[in-house]
Amino acid sequence: MNMKKLxxxxxxxxxxxxxxxxxxxxxxxxxxKGVEVTRLAPSPxxxxxxxxxxxxxxxxxxAHTTGGVFYLRIEDTDEKRKxxxxxxxxxxxLKYFGIRFDEGAEIxxxxxxxxxxxxxxxxxxxxxxxxxxxEEGLAYPCFCTAEELDAxxxxxxxxxxxxxxxxxxxxxxxLTEEEIYDNIKAGKPYVIRLKxxxxxDNKITFRDAIKGDITVTENDQDVVIxxxxxxxxxxxxxxxxxxxxRTTLVIRxxxxxxxxxxxxxxxxxxxxxxxxxxxxxxxxKMDGDTKRKLSKRKxxxxxxxxxxxxxxxxxxxxxxxxxxxxxxxxxxxxxxPDGDYxxxxxxxxxxxxxxxxxxxxxxxxxxxxxxxxxxxxECYAFLKGWVDEFGSEVDKSHFKEDGYLLKILxxxxxIGGKKRRKDIERAExxxxxxxxxxxxxxxPDYSYRFDKATVNMVLDKFAAVYDTGDDNSEWFxxxxxxxxxxxxxxxxxxxxxxxxxxxxxxxxxxxILRIAITGSPNSPDLCTIMRILGKSRTVARLLKGxx
RNA sequence: GGCCCUGUGGUCAAGCGGUUAAGACGGAGCCCUCUCAAGGCUCAAUCCCGGGUUCGAUUCCCGGCAGGGUCACCA
Numbered sequence: 115m116n117m118k119k120l121x122x123x124x125x126x127x128x129x130x131x132x133x134x135x136x137x138x139x140x141x142x143x144x145x146x147k148g149v150e151v152t153r154l155a156p157s158p159x160x161x162x163x164x165x166x167x168x169x170x171x172x173x174x175x176x177a178h179t180t181g182g183v184f185y186l187r188i189e190d191t192d193e194k195r196k197x198x199x200x201x202x203x204x205x206x207x208l209k210y211f212g213i214r215f216d217e218g219a220e221i222x223x224x225x226x227x228x229x230x231x232x233x234x235x236x237x238x239x240x241x242x243x244x245x246x247x248x249e250e251g252l253a254y255p256c257f258c259t260a261e262e263l264d265a266x267x268x269x270x271x272x273x274x275x276x277x278x279x280x281x282x283x284x285x286x287x288x289l290t291e292e293e294i295y296d297n298i299k300a301g302k303p304y305v306i307r308l309k310x311x312x313x314x315d316n317k318i319t320f321r322d323a324i325k326g327d328i329t330v331t332e333n334d335q336d337v338v339i340x341x342x343x344x345x346x347x348x349x350x351x352x353x354x355x356x357x358x359x360r361t362t363l364v365i366r367x368x369x370x371x372x373x374x375x376x377x378x379x380x381x382x383x384x385x386x387x388x389x390x391x392x393x394x395x396x397x398x399k400m401d402g403d404t405k406r407k408l409s410k411r412k413x414x415x416x417x418x419x420x421x422x423x424x425x426x427x428x429x430x431x432x433x434x435x436x437x438x439x440x441x442x443x444x445x446x447x448x449x450x451p452d453g454d455y456x457x458x459x460x461x462x463x464x465x466x467x468x469x470x471x472x473x474x475x476x477x478x479x480x481x482x483x484x485x486x487x488x489x490x491x492e493c494y495a496f497l498k499g500w501v502d503e504f505g506s507e508v509d510k511s512h513f514k515e516d517g518y519l520l521k522i523l524x525x526x527x528x529i530g531g532k533k534r535r536k537d538i539e540r541a542e543x544x545x546x547x548x549x550x551x552x553x554x555x556x557x558p559d560y561s562y563r564f565d566k567a568t569v570n571m572v573l574d575k576f577a578a579v580y581d582t583g584d585d586n587s588e589w590f591x592x593x594x595x596x597x598x599x600x601x602x603x604x605x606x607x608x609x610x611x612x613x614x615x616x617x618x619x620x621x622x623x624x625x626i627l628r629i630a631i632t633g634s635p636n637s638p639d640l641c642t643i644m645r646i647l648g649k650s651r652t653v654a655r656l657l658k659g660x661x
Numbered sequence: 662g663g664c665c666c667u668g669u670g671g672u673c674a675a676g677c678g679g680u681u682a683a684g685a686c687g688g689a690g691c692c693c694u695c696u697c698a699a700g701g702c703u704c705a706a707u708c709c710c711g712g713g714u715u716c717g718a719u720u721c722c723c724g725g726c727a728g729g730g731u732c733a734c735c736a
Contacts, residue, residue, distance in 0.1 A: 157736050192735055260734080267733090276663065277732065305734050314664095322666095330665065341734040348736050372665060372731040395667075398729080405728065437685080441674050444685055466674080468667045469729065476673070476686045486699085526698095533699050593695065606694085624695035636697035 115291045121248035123298060124255055124306070130242045140228055140358040143183070150182040151362045153218070154208075155355075157189045158200035162207050163416045164472075165367070165397055165408060168435050172394060173365050174213050175439075175460035182362070183225065186218030187355060188232045191345045207418050211428045228359040233351050240346045240354055243384060244306050244339060252311070252383050253339060255304040256286035257297045280310065284336045306340035312379050320378065322371075323363065323392035324465045333375035349373060353380040361389050363462070368393040392462050395469040397438070408472060415474065425500040425541025427488075429455075430481035437480070440464045452487070482536040485544075490524050493538070497523075500541035509545055512552055518646070522551050525642050535638065550632045551646065558633030560659060562626060564618065568600050570660045572626045575599065577656040582649045589641040597623050630659025 131139075143151060152173040156166060177184035188201055201220050208214070215221045219231035230236055247253035256279075263279070270277045287309060289297075297304065312332035319329045339350035346354070356364055371393045381388040398405040399413055408416045415421075421431050433455055436443045446458050485493060494516075501509045513519060526547050528535030538544035549555040562569045575596050584592065594604040601617040603609035609619035628640050631652065637643060644652045 155736090159736090189736060195735070256734095263733085271662090274662065303734095325666065328665075335732095338734050343734080345734090347734070352736095367730090368666065369730055370736090374665090393666085395729085400672090407729075438673070441685095444673085445675085445683095448685080466667095470674090471672060473672055473686070479686055528699070531699080535698050537698055590695070619695095621695050628696065634697090638696095638698070640695065 117249045117251055120255075120291070120294065121245045123295070124248060124304075125241050125245045128238075130238055130245065133242055133246050136239055136242065136358060140360065143360045145182065145362075148180055149362075150176050150180045151185070151360055152177045152182065152365055153185045153187050153356070153359065153361050154204075154215070155187045155189050156204055157192060157195055158204075159195045159197055161200075162204045162418060163408075163410060164418060164435075165416065166204075167208065167211060167213075167418060167431070168397060168439070169365060169367065169394055170208055170213055171211075171432060171435050172392075172439055172460075172462070172465065175436075175456075176363060176365065176462055177216070178456070179460050183216045184214075185225075185228070185359065186215045186221060186231065187359065188219045189348065189351065191233050191341075191348065191351055193343070193345075210422065211418075211432050213432075233355065234345065236351075236355070237344065239358065240340070240350065241344070243354060244346075244350075247308070247339075247383065248306070252309050253306050254287060254289070254309055254336075255294060255297075256307045256336075256338070257289075257302045257304045258286060276314075278335045279307065279337070280335045287336065303342040305338045305342050307336040308339050308380065308383065310334050310336050310379060311383070312375070318375070318378065320374070320391075323365075323390055323462045324395075325368075325371075325393060325467055328371070328374075330375050333379045335376065337376055339380075349376050349380060352377060353384055353386065356389050357381070357384070357386040363390045363392060365392045365394060365462070368395050392465070395466060397472045398469040399472050405469065405471060407469070415472065423504055423542070425497075425504070425544065426477070426481050427484050427496065427540070430484035431477065433484060434477045434480045436460075437476070438466070438470045441466065478539050482539040485538045485540075486527065486534040486536045488527075490520060490527065490529055493527055494520055494523055497538075497541050497544055501545060504542070505545065508552075508554060512548060512555075518551075519548070521646050522548055525638055525646065528638070537638075550634070550637075551643075553651075556633060556655075558629070558659070560629060560633075560661060561635075562629060562661065564622065564626065566661050568617070569626055571600050572596055572623055573630055573656045573660050576627055577653045580644065580649065580652060580656070582645055582652075584641070586639075586641050589644075593623050593627070594620050627656070631655050 145151070154166070154170045154173055156162060174184050176182070186205070190196055205215070205220060215223075217223050217225040217228070219229075244253060258279075266279075266283055267277045270283070284307075286307070310333055312334045314331045314334050316332040317329050318332055319327055322328050337349060338347050340346050352364075355361075374391065378388060397408045399408045401412075410416055421428075433443075433447070436455055436458070437447075440458070440460055442464060443455070443458055443460075447453070447455075450457070485496075488496065498513050501513050505513070524530065526535065526537055528537075537547055549557065576592065579592050579595075596602075597604035597620050600623070602623055603616040603619045606619055606621065609616055624640060625635050628637055629635055631637075631640065631643060631647070647655070
């Protein structure tokens with residue numbers, strides 16, 4: 115059979131460049147040893163999720179801690195899954211979490227020497243290599259219809275054989291020259307398949323950067339490399355693109371592990387050195403009593419918008435992910451509480467081999483300690499940003515009173531105290547902490563633990579003596595002074611040694627005041643709250659709190 | 662079902678043949694204290710099971726079991 119003629123018939127020459135020319139156009143990047151080139155290669159299906167962020171973070175960290183390059187490639191080979199604006203959305207989402215690309219699709223960079231970065235625009239490159247394989251007899255056209263393939267698969271399943279297009283099932287492998295040309299002439303649609311040289315009797319061991327040595331059987335499937343629309347499949351595009359974009363380390367989900375033999379064979383047949391691979395275990399979630407992969411449909415927490423809407427501090431999400439990605443990161447954080455996570459030495463081989471359960475409680479903890487490191491101004495800006503986008507009209511009106519709000523915030527986050535408070539976990543919950551400072555959101559629950567006479571007496575007496583000018587100790591002295599008048603102990607020690615002699619203690623006096631002022635038995639420093647509220651509002655609330 | 666990956670407290674996990682089996686989140690308690698938060702201290706809780714190898718296995722080997730992944734002209 116004249117392969118050259120066949121290759122020409124299948125892939126008309128047009129203006130294809132030769133494989134050698136592509137090697138020249140995309141020369142190896144001139145980088146020192148140890149420097150890694152990584153990439154994020156999403157399909158433009160719309161939104162990017164937590165799993166993408168997780169893997170993007172690993173890619174970005176590896177590239178940037180080694181002084182390498184992190185680029186964005188768009189895998190748009192599946193027309194059906196394309197969504198408009200998806201690429202911008204990917205870039206925007208990652209940027210929100212502080213992750214930037216050095217190169218790639220829609221990235222403005224002088225480094226963009228390895229494009230185009232959209233696979234649909236790389237058709238000629240792929241075809242040049244498909245043609246080469248055709249000429250070498252390492253690929254062939256297949257005219258089987260979907261129905262035929264389904265039927266074969268059904269019978270294979272029934273007889274418990276391995277499914278797929280291989281060996282004796284690879285019908286079109288043996289088509290005569292005449293049959294092929296007849297089919298082409300008849301206008302039958304066709305795909306190009308790899309003529310696999312592998313055998314399942316051969317084992318190959320390769321080293322995964324995360325999982326270590328993995329032994330797999332060679333690929334013997336005549337996989338499709340070029341679809342009937344002339345666009346390559348993922349497998350083929352991966353081999354070509356990661357070779358010519360000179361990726362050194364491919365980090366991807368472990369769901370790809372099983373197609374690794376295909377990729378290895380493709381690289382071999384194409385004459386490429388395969389990149390290093392790191393297969394990451396995916397984020398899991400507890401469903402009933404079994405673990406399962408986080409799912410786009412069922413789990414809202416997979417969407418990155420979920421975190422924006424809930425008002426998580428973006429860096430907290432990143433740091434949480436870092437703790438999952440590299441277990442020694444947390445230890446490092448403890449030693450370097452104020453350190454930038456980018457100074458941490460990220461190691462790909464420190465990544466967990468098994469899928470981690472996504473732990474929302476831990477995220478919450480990371481988030482509140484992250485927020486507790488912010489200055490009052492930074493925290494204010496963060497909360498205001500959230501309110502502007504997701505807050506109610508009432509929230510927005512509160513945020514117009516900058517000075518007042520900043521005072522409250524200083525109290526809530528505990529600036530000035532020995533240690534910062536960690537009350538704000540995320541913006542959505544944090545802004546609610548301001549509610550009792552504004553009359554329109556003050557929603558008290560007057561559940562006093564004492565009788566009416568006692569409560570009202572405490573409230574009246576304190577309203578009569580309160581003065582905004584009091585400092586903390588003067589204020590507390592006044593609270594103490596009321597205690598004996600209502601039969602309470604003014605010293606805690608007194609109360610503790612003889613509780614039977616008293617109806618309550620100073621702390622109970624404070625509780626009554628606190629409920630009247632804030633509407634709840636718990637709050638930060640009451641004295642400061644009253645001062646922020648001001649005398650008239652304080653007194654009004656004390657009197658309003660009477661029952 | 663075939664093939665591949667994984668298996669240390671409730672969760673994330675250190676560990677690489679001999680350890681009182683780290684640490685963090687969560688839980689319980691105590692201290693501090695005008696309450697809460699924060700902080701400090703303390704406690705409870707783990708090596709999937711069975712065989713080997715070895716003086717000795719959480720660690721190495723084999724076999725189970727369990728969980729996950731994958732078997733497309735989707736990526």
